[in-house]
Amino acid sequence: MLQTTIQNTVRCKGIGLHSGKQVEIVLRPAVADTGILFSVHTGSGSSFITPNPNLVVATGLATTIGNGQDSVSTVEHLFAAVRGMGVDNIHVEVRGNELPIMDGSAGPFVYLLRQAGVRELSKPRKVLAVTKSINFEQDGKYVRAFPHDGFAVDYTIDFEHPQIGKQTLSLEITPDVFMDELAKARTFGFLKEVEYLHANGLALGGSLDNAVVLDDYGILNDGGLRFADEFVRHKMLDFIGDMAVLEAPLQGRFEVYASGHALNNAFLRYVHENAVDYLEERVLEPAAGKVEEKVFTPVTPEAVPAPA
Known part of the structure; x- marks a missing residue:
């Protein structure tokens, strides 16, 4: 199995969750063994960040990476897509x-x-494979990892809210599964929390246009949910994005209960710091007779419907 990159440069602009101001990203192809490389453009120049678990500098509301000089927030959804x-x-x-x-x-x-x-x-793809079981638990929440040839997640959430409750989802993540089952699942929050954040100058870009918002009884978004269990689907999406902070794709099977950005990163830091015990770098050579992972050719904007 060979490493991949994107074929053409693409860009987009949008509102930042934290600032409420317009921000822009440009996605460019990269050579083999680059991984995910960020360049942050500021008024005084540019700085580079190659993510690893220890460069996650904040996990409130979203995952933020930084290099001691500059930082980038809300990276998990792009990481999950990548x-x-x-x-x-x-x-x-x-x-x-x-x-x-x-x-x-x-x-x-x-x-x-x-x-x-x-x-x-x-060049062939390199992965970091889980080699033995891990049970990482804090305050009744946990991330458990097991050896597995691929990336599989069994995720459970449990909220005391009539529209959420306990939801469980198990998926083997492939590009098709990610696109069909997870990509469109939106982040969610509670009205009283949103009001508090706005009153304190936080999450200024958050709105019904970019989150599922719930009051004490129901969902405030006019269109309702995209999936009956959109909440657990988004939590799984976040988990995939948070695991992408490693220098190479992670392989394993993961059982996750009630985790969030902070616990995801704490788990990943523990595994990263004890990599000699739990991780093994593997080179994925193409196997005879094995169907290769799908590689997507460029499409025009009209050929793929924009997300709702």
């Missing part, structure tokens, strides 16, 4: 200190990647 679509190497230029929230899902980023096209490079 990993979910099987893109190994990509250069992300950011103008502003956060990524656009778009519609609150990874759907618009999948749309961008499909416009760009995904192509193979000449």
